[in-house]
Amino acid sequence: MVQKIGSQYKEILNQYMQRQSEQNLYVGQNFSRQLISENTSPEDVISMHKAAMQELYEDMPETVWHSFDFLIEMMINYGLALQERQSLLQRQEELRMEMDLAANVQETLLKTTLPTLDGLDIGLLSVPLRKMNGDYIYFISDKKGHAGIAVADVIGKGLPAALCMSMVKFGMDSMNDSMAFPREVLNTINRIVEKSVDDSMFVSMFYGRYEAETSILTYGSAGHEPAMLYRAETGEFEELTVKGLLLGVSPMATYEEKEVKLEKDDMVVMMTDGVTEGRTADGFIDREVINELILRKKGEPAQVIVQYVYDELVRMQNAELSDDFTLVIYKKV
Amino acid sequence: MSNQSSVEIQTEWDIVAARQLGRNVAKELGFGTVDQARITTAISELARNIYLYAGQGKIEIQRLTENGINGILIIAADNGPGIPDVRKVMEDGFSTSGGLGAGLPGVKRLMDDFKIETTLGEGTDIRATKWLR
Numbered sequence: 467m468v469q470k471i472g473s474q475y476k477e478i479l480n481q482y483m484q485r486q487s488e489q490n491l492y493v494g495q496n497f498s499r500q501l502i503s504e505n506t507s508p509e510d511v512i513s514m515h516k517a518a519m520q521e522l523y524e525d526m527p528e529t530v531w532h533s534f535d536f537l538i539e540m541m542i543n544y545g546l547a548l549q550e551r552q553s554l555l556q557r558q559e560e561l562r563m564e565m566d567l568a569a570n571v572q573e574t575l576l577k578t579t580l581p582t583l584d585g586l587d588i589g590l591l592s593v594p595l596r597k598m599n600g601d602y603i604y605f606i607s608d609k610k611g612h613a614g615i616a617v618a619d620v621i622g623k624g625l626p627a628a629l630c631m632s633m634v635k636f637g638m639d640s641m642n643d644s645m646a647f648p649r650e651v652l653n654t655i656n657r658i659v660e661k662s663v664d665d666s667m668f669v670s671m672f673y674g675r676y677e678a679e680t681s682i683l684t685y686g687s688a689g690h691e692p693a694m695l696y697r698a699e700t701g702e703f704e705e706l707t708v709k710g711l712l713l714g715v716s717p718m719a720t721y722e723e724k725e726v727k728l729e730k731d732d733m734v735v736m737m738t739d740g741v742t743e744g745r746t747a748d749g750f751i752d753r754e755v756i757n758e759l760i761l762r763k764k765g766e767p768a769q770v771i772v773q774y775v776y777d778e779l780v781r782m783q784n785a786e787l788s789d790d791f792t793l794v795i796y797k798k799v
Numbered sequence: 800m801s802n803q804s805s806v807e808i809q810t811e812w813d814i815v816a817a818r819q820l821g822r823n824v825a826k827e828l829g830f831g832t833v834d835q836a837r838i839t840t841a842i843s844e845l846a847r848n849i850y851l852y853a854g855q856g857k858i859e860i861q862r863l864t865e866n867g868i869n870g871i872l873i874i875a876a877d878n879g880p881g882i883p884d885v886r887k888v889m890e891d892g893f894s895t896s897g898g899l900g901a902g903l904p905g906v907k908r909l910m911d912d913f914k915i916e917t918t919l920g921e922g923t924d925i926r927a928t929k930w931l932r
Binding site for chain 1: 831832833836837839840891892901904905908909
């Protein structure tokens with residue numbers, strides 16, 4: 467095999483020595499591709515070159531042959547760098563496959579099914595920027611018309627954020643209380659995150675508790691993007707701002723709670739900063755833009771509105787998101 | 800002809816002596832220019848590690864014959880601090896990213912067999928073989 471390659475090389479080299487044409491150089495370049503695909507190292511190529519030259523031009527001065535030996539010595543580390551690159555590429559591929567698997571596991575783990583609840587029409591969407599999602603939508607409800615809806619965002623992206631979010635999910639799941647008030651939920655999750663997660667990991671969360679009987683939404687926030695409330699009567703949006711530290715900052719953090727009564731066709735819009743911090747060529751996409759998009763579809767079911775806002779924002783940003791994107795809209799019907 | 804010889808590594812110049820010894824043996828055994836260069840690069844790497852991390856040690860070159868095939872064995876031994884995390888130094892990209900050269904994964908690639916034994920506080924013993932094909 468080596469001999470065959472050697473004689474092929476000699477032939478190609480000889481052609482070029484006879485006539486220094488572009489054609490012959492091109493043949494050489496194609497041959498180098500074959501050598502690379504067969505993992506031929508640079509030092510072997512030079513050795514082959516030297517052997518070919520010795521056969522073609524045997525009466526060259528000794529210094530020329532010595533120079534090739536020197537060049538072979540020089541190339542050993544280049545050859546190693548090439549092999550290392552190949553093994554790193556392979557490892558990268560393995561990591562990629564592992565990430566795909568992990569992303570699947572996470573998707574199953576954090577899957578939120580579109581809830582049904584009397585009196586509320588709910589739409590939701592969560593799209594990770596990379597493979598793993600650092601955003602999370604939590605939903606719980608009971609037959610008596612109590613519901614809890616949370617949107618959470620880990621400060622950070624990718625794998626660490628996703629691992630952190632899995633823990634938040636288990637915290638919420640183990641509370642399993644559809645009647646819990648935002649203050650209790652945020653306090654509990656804050657303690658969990660503070661205790662178990664790396665100091666550099668923080669989570670923001672907006673939590674809303676809804677009671678169908680009274681149509682009252684009680685909400686609290688841990689340093690999260692304020693939710694928006696659309697009032698059907700006035701056609702205006704208002705921000706649902708409420709004080710509270712990010713989860714995981716301090717075990718002493720306390721969370722404020724406010725309430726608002728929802729009227730027919732009012733909408734609550736909960737989101738992560740991936741929605742509001744999008745950029746176009748003209749600058750940041752501000753809330754006005756998002757409100758405008760929602761208004762255009764306000765008569766449609768909540769899921770249609772959510773999908774529309776996402777599609778439009780992606781289109782405005784030339785299909786490039788800058789962060790995980792999560793949007794929940796619920797409409798009082 | 801003795802089939803065992805060694806060089807003490809204490810200064811950077813001893814690395815050259817170890818290379819020379821390895822090259823002579825490799826040449827006598829009939830290794831071609833490219834394999835000679837690979838063997839000496841491996842010796843360089845091992846001797847440099849001794850010089851840089853253990854301070855002093857020894858490079859030993861042995862001729863081997865197994866099932867009628869000749870080979871060369873490089874033994875790099877030192878009584879230095881040992882390697883705390885062998886798996887890490889055997890990882891690609893660990894030593895090269897710091898600009899330290901081919902590193903131990905490089906030595907492993909240059910040779911056919913590679914064995915490492917290291918004990919913290921006692922030293923390191925590396926054996927690398929190349930067979931003549």
